[in-house]
Amino acid sequence: MNDKPEDKSIELTTDYDAHTINMKFSDNLKDDRERGYILSAAFFSFCAAQGLDKQAVIEMVSSHYDQFTGDNDSSLFR
Template sequence: MELPEDKAIEITTDYENQSINLRFSDNLTDDRERGYILSAAFFSFCASQGLSKDEIGDMVSSYYDEFSDNEN
């Protein structure tokens, strides 16, 4: 079985513009795959920090609107 090609996402901050920037490797073009990798990384980080499902749910409920409002 041949393994898929490795892919990368680079996350940087830009405090002057109050933004978080994402750079995807050239072979990472599928938005569903990008979302899967980002969400898996988020949940993995939360679990490693010992956050409960309730704490993660509260975090999403509290901050999702803040991020979605910035994209309009």
């Protein structure tokens, strides 16, 4: 019996002409909670590697969160 989970991947690409960041998920990564966990873990790992403290991350999210929400053309993710 194999208790080891399958490897999964997320590919990020940019399209500067369209002002978007695009995400492609591996076929075995369907669960939105798991996608969110992987993306947030990568974000926090990046912030820590850059030396940002917790307050800086809180301020960054507080200042920029609205740019990433909604179905309007200003949304960076599609």
